[in-house]
Amino acid sequence: MLLRAHCVYPVVGLPIEDGYVRIIDGQIVDVGLWSECVDRNEYQDLGEVLLMPGLVNAHCHLEYTNLAGAIPPPESFTEWIQAIIEKKAGIDDSSFRQSWLEGARQALAYGTTTIGNIDTRCDMLPSLWELTPLRIVSFIESILFENDRDASEFVGKLKEWLSENKPPHGKIGVSPHAPYTTKPDFLQECGVLLNIPMTMHIAESSEENQMFRDGRGDMWEMFCETGRDVSDCGGRSPLDGAIEAGLLDKQMLLVHGNYLDSHDIAAIAKSKTNVVHCPRSHDYFRHRVFPAHDMKYSGVNLCLGTDSLATMRDSESKLELFSEMRLFRDNNPGWSSSNIIEMVTINPAKALGMEGEIGCLNTGAKADLIGLPFDTTINSVEEMIIEHRGPVELVMVEGQSFNEVNRASCI
Ligand SMILES: [Zn+2]
Structure with missing residues (x-):
């Protein structure tokens, strides 16, 4: 041709x-x-x-596509967590499938050909993969914070599933969800999953930052009430658990990172870990200014993602990267257009282990x-x-x- x-x-x-x-x-x-x-x-x-x-979206949740505009911008991140838990409880299998596939269709229609997606339904995933030509890196979302749940048993089952399933055009990966939903021994277990792409939400909100750095706040209280052992909180960065578990490396995509400090950024740069910024989601929550400049000049491989349509101010928003590039440009005057385009092409290609294969x-x-x-x-x-x-x-x-x-x- x-x-x-x-x-x-x-x-x-x-x-x-x-x-x-x-x-x-x-x-x-x-x-x-x-x-x-x-x-x-x-x-x-x-x-x-x-x-x-074709553009490469480094972070997405296809399953929430039908939730565009369903949750008005909240007062706090913990309020949003409660709202999304309630919305998810009302979604049956058929609506889940429809929403996931609509997200995949929309991504393609608006120029995305590869997506790093957080996937929560291993039972449905293989059949969904077959129904879209989109190239997908499916990161299996893994949440384990309860004291009485066995981390090695969980990871053992996960490993078994990973060895038996793979998207036709993409890859399989794992997402230990976030520091607050993953206990330290579970992160340690994830550290032995070698040679597999990984992603983790990190330092997204001020509440998460407060939970780990100060050992207090709304999120800390919310997880105390669930019975989570919070002895890993206080006097440390939300990133420290991942560092201690050996999760920082070139196959890891840390998502958000709005509240990372200069020590965190130095550790990320040194380990060649990738960072994904989601401008519209960042704007929806009104997080503090994203440290894009510090990341860039520390040499961090910075990518853009959409996150999901559940965190968009405009209910007419689509799952596309052009709006993310425009918002990033508006928030970061001085960045060249070519550098911004790299954040949706060659940078995420490298982060997903497909440098030279996609994004160019x-x-x-x-x-x-x-x-x-x-x-x-x-x-x-x-x-x-x-x-x-x-x-x-x-x-x-x-x-x-x-x-x-x-x-x-x-x-
Ligand atoms: Zn996300």
Whole structure:
């Protein structure tokens, strides 16, 4: 397959005006200038289109897609936890499936071809994977904080499931949920799950920060009431448990990190751990300013994610990364557009262990591509990408196009 477009933006190189991408067996074999393209038999001219790699969403909860606007911005994070627990209790299996699949469809329609998703239903997951062409890294959410539950038995069962199940286009991973929902011996057990992508919500809220640093506050009280042993709280960072369990490394994606301090950031940078920032979710909770600048200059691999539609101020929000890029740009003046685009392409590709395979148009990469309308009123290609609104014109995963599906169902 040979595609010609007004502009080809490989991300790993400068935009190519009047460029082409050649695909064989779902893989990119060549990218370049149309004028230098040999063997032009049977090509498809996409016309006024900007062709670029499919976007990579490093953090999402597909299952909450139908909860867009269902929980108004709360007064506190603990209030939100209680609200989401109540909402989840009212969701039956069929609504769960529908919401998860709608999220996957929406992500693709709006230009995301790979997603790092938090998955909670191992019983349904294999059948859901089969129903979407989206490339998925499914992180199995693992919560264990009760004193009387056996951590090694839990991890043993998890390991067994992980060895038997894998998404057709992606990978399987684990998500020890967050410091407050995981007890220390459980985190230690997770530390022996080697060579597997991991993700963990960390230092998301001021209540979590207070629970671990000061050993008090609303979240601390809430978990005391559940009988959680809180002897790991007070005088330490929310990150310390993960550090002690040896969980910080290049396969770990720490999500949020709004309340990390300079010591935490130094430890993250040193261990080559990745961080995922979710701008719209951050705005919904009105967290303190995200330390993007400190992370960048410490050398942290920073990615963007959507989190779920349950944490969006606008109930019409979609599961897409263009709005995340725009909000990040508005909150972080001085960042270059190309650096922002890297946070939804090559940075998350690296974090998910797929560097060179996705997030770039390069020889040898998977043919995961999207096409945006080429807007002649914007001079910079990078700005054009960040300013894009609405579904994309073309979506391809491993050389397979899904245009018709998207157009028919998302307008
Ligand atoms: Zn999340």
